[in-house]
Amino acid sequence: MPEIRRLPENLVNRIAAGEVVERPSSALKELVENAIDAGATRIAVKLVDGGLASLEVTDDGCGMSPDEMALALERHATSKLPDEAIEQVVTLGFRGEALPSIASVARFTLESRPQGAEQGWKRVVDHGELVAEGPAALPPGTRVRVENLFGKVPARRKFLRTARSEYAACVDVVRRLAMARPDVAITLDHADRRVLGLQGGEGLENRVAQIVARELKDNGVSIDVERGAMRLTGIAGLPTYNRGIADHQYLFVNGRPVKDRLLTGSVRGAYADMLARDRHAVLALFLDLPPEDVDVNVHPAKTEVRFRDAQAVRGFIVSGLRQALATGDKRSAQSPDAGAMSRWQAEPVREEPAPALRSIFAGRDWTAPQPRVAEANAVWRGVEAEVMAAPRGRAEEASPVTAEEQDFPLGIARGQVANTYIVAETKDGLILVDQHAAHERLVLERLRAAGAEDAVSRSQALLIPEVVEMDETSCDRLEDAADKLAELGLAIERFGPSAMLVRSMPHAIARTDPEKLLRDIDDDLALNGEALLLGEKLDLVLATMACHGSVRAGRPLRVDEMNALLREMERTPRSGQCNHGRPTWVKLSMEDVEKLFGRH
Structure with missing residues (x-):
């Protein structure tokens, strides 16, 4: 029989490192978390080759004495748990595995100096073996350097990705931890280049x-x-x-x-x-x-x-x-497409008149002084009918606007473009409204308020209940979610260890294949822990009803109809976006309009 033996300490650490340290970003995460737990107010991170060659974390935290440094490099030694109440842990680290695991698969340099100490101390561990220790010069705090990760574990080293991929993973780790602690100043340098520089206390x-x-x-x-x-x-x-x-x-x-x-x-x-x-x-x-x-x-x-x-x-x-x-449901993301905005260009300045005007000023000496304004106006009035193109758009005179109406968030309708987009004017800019997208959201919210959501999810019993065979795990998930699904009109129950019985379907999707629906819902439960799919299908039915019941693009509207639509948008929840997440209106500020004409 094979002999049972106790594994060497360094091999145990390497096995543990397989769970804690998968790649440079894993080691970086543990080190930055330790710095935060140490009460640091400033943390500096330096990477070389995305962390594959080396990564370094420096903080101004509480620091460690030489004895504490030696203990910190032993397995399951930590300062994060003052007692055995692991369910009360409030620090980011608490298992006492990170430092010995990292030190067992890399060249690990730990330097630290407690607050008030005259000097610091350094310990260097190369893949689990202590190779050097002694005094170190550094300000109060801790500095940790990890070099040549998995250098002596080629089976793990070859599975690391390119330096660019590992760098991206390290940046993501630092970003997430920096978001969690806006009170801590964090910098990130990669190959002598400052990637991230965040000041503490910015909110x-x-x-x-x-x-x-x-x-x-x-x-x-x-x-x-x-x-x-x-x-x-x-x-x-x-x-x-x-x-x-x-x-x-x-x-x-x-x-x-x-x-x-x-x-x-x-x-x-x-x-x-x-x-x-x-x-x-x-x-x-x-x-x-x-x-x-x-x-x-x-x-x-x-x-x-x-x-x-x-x-x-x-x-x-x-x-x-x-x-x-x-609270922001009537707002819309105001970032118009850059390509569309770039096509708003000023006409080039010509030294000669445009071709359409050339015949009017034939024989004019352009080097001579220009005529007086009155003379120029007289010339223009005489030829205006010849050069002005016929109107191509439709506009109506708006109703008189009272002073208080000027304060409407979506402004006052001034006209319609292409029978699709409403043009409205506000105190500080110009607003374009997609009439179909806007009215589609208004109709959907009206349907919800009228109880159409309940009507759509009303249950319709199957003439013959259908048995759907599934694996036992899937049946367990569906059985746990049965009450929630019943609220949406889908009545199911357990039918043996590996089958579900479908008794009724939501009225709006009664023709859907019960087996396919259950399998899709099971996938949704496995992925999200919640049956979101069925609710989304019913929302799609409501959205389709709203789409067919809304004002179509291409339909002419009177000015009073446009204003009525704008006022209803201001009163309706989530009117800033249509049912698919697209904006229903966009705004061009007066400052931007003036920039288009070179006034700013």
Whole structure:
């Protein structure tokens, strides 16, 4: 029989490193988290070759004595847990695995000096072997350098990606941690180039806008809602400010960056009827709740969490997001397409008259002084009919506007372009409204208010209940979600270990194949932890009804009809975007208009 033996300490550390340290960004995450836990107010990160050659983290935290440094490099030694109550952990690190794991697969240099100490100390560990230690000169704080990661573990080294890919992963890690702590100044240098320079104390909204996108501050809404012991803060982009992939969704639980399917599903559910399925919101959400209500000890990498009451958390996030978006629901992302705006060009200045005017001024000596204004006007009036083209658009005289009406957010209608776009004037600019997209949102909200949502989801019993065979895990997921699905008109029940019985379908999608619907819902549950798909299908039915019941593009409108549409938009929730997340109106400020004509 094979002999059972205890593994050597360095091999144990290498095995543990396989879970904690997958790539340079994993090591960087652990080191920056340690710096934050040490109370640092300034953190400097330096990378060489995306972290493959070396990465260095310097902080001005509390520092460590030589004895504490030696202990920190042993497995499961940590200062983060003063007692054994792991469910009460409030720091980013707590397992005591990171430093010995990193030191076992790289050349690891640890330098530290406690506050008030006369000098610092240095320890150098090369792939698990202590190779040097002694005094070090550095200001109070800690400096950690990781070089030649997996240099003596070729089986792991060859699976690392290119320097560019590893660099991108490291930048993402620093960005997420910097967002969570706007009070800490963080710099990131790569190959003698300053990539990120963030000053501390700049506020959550400014920090998020600096890191994610500067236009998010103008195209987002602030969030600060509470329910019991839970609090949700952050900034959420307007539905019209979206992206094709979900790479700009930053989620945090108690200050810890996480990637959690429950939170991702909650975001999707909150934006469900305001975004197309292939578009994704841009946001940064910070959820704070008591430590005992969330388990952060799921995985050594600490990027996954579990909630004690997942449904309560999801409901809180969805309602909190919708409540925040309701404060900016009439706004629209004001970033017109750059290509379209570039076509607004001033006509070139000509030294001679245009061809259409050449015959009028035939024989004119252009080097002579110009005629007086009165003479020029007389000439122009005499030939005006010859050179002015016939009007090509349609405009009506607007009704008299009272002084208080000038303060309408969407202005006063002045005309219609191409029988599709309403032109309105406000005090400070010009607004274009897509009449079909705007009216489509108004009709949808009217249908919801009239109870059409309940009518669409009304249940229709099947003449013969259909049995859908699925694997046992899928049946368990669907059975747990049966009550929620019943509210939407889909009545299902367990029919043996590996089958579900479908008794009724939502009235609006009664012709849908029950087996395909259940499998799609199961995939949705597995991916998001919530059955979002069925609600989206019913929302699509409502959206289709709203589309067919709204004003079509190409239909002429009277000025009073245009103004009525504008006033209703100002009163209706979420009127700033259509049902697919596109803007219903855009604004060109007077300053921009004047720039087009060279007045600024």
